[in-house]
Amino acid sequence: MIAQRPMSKPGKITSRQAEKAVRDYLRPKPYTPAGLKRQRCVHCGAPATEQWSLRPCAVGRAGWYPLCAEHDLDLNQIVMAFLKLPDAEQRLDAYRERIAA
Numbered sequence: 538m539i540a541q542r543p544m545s546k547p548g549k550i551t552s553r554q555a556e557k558a559v560r561d562y563l564r565p566k567p568y569t570p571a572g573l574k575r576q577r578c579v580h581c582g583a584p585a586t587e588q589w590s591l592r593p594c595a596v597g598r599a600g601w602y603p604l605c606a607e608h609d610l611d612l613n614q615i616v617m618a619f620l621k622l623p624d625a626e627q628r629l630d631a632y633r634e635r636i637a638a
């Protein structure tokens with residue numbers, strides 16, 4: 538079981554940022570490193586440093602989602618806990634160290 542840490546509260550994002558995030562949900566290709574630097578985290582609006590490829594069945598199509606480092610870690614924690622991976626805590630710690638380097 539992964540030790541739960543409190544989820545960070547999402548910051549305010551403008552309606553323009555929210556509209557852009559929705560458009561980008563269905564982005565078919567990953568962001569380039571330069572393109573990712575121009576994106577905002579879909580959760581809080583902070584500058585994005587990571588991206589996830591997700592295909593929620595309710596959405597029906599795969600898309601690329603920019604995230605800040607903090608929310609990338611949160612999503613990793615949530616997914617690994619949901620999947621009940623036996624070594625989730627070690628993997629999360631190793632990943633946290635890797636992205637902090």
Ligand SMILES: [Zn+2]
Pocket residue numbers: 578579580581582583604605606607608
């Ligand atoms: Zn964020």
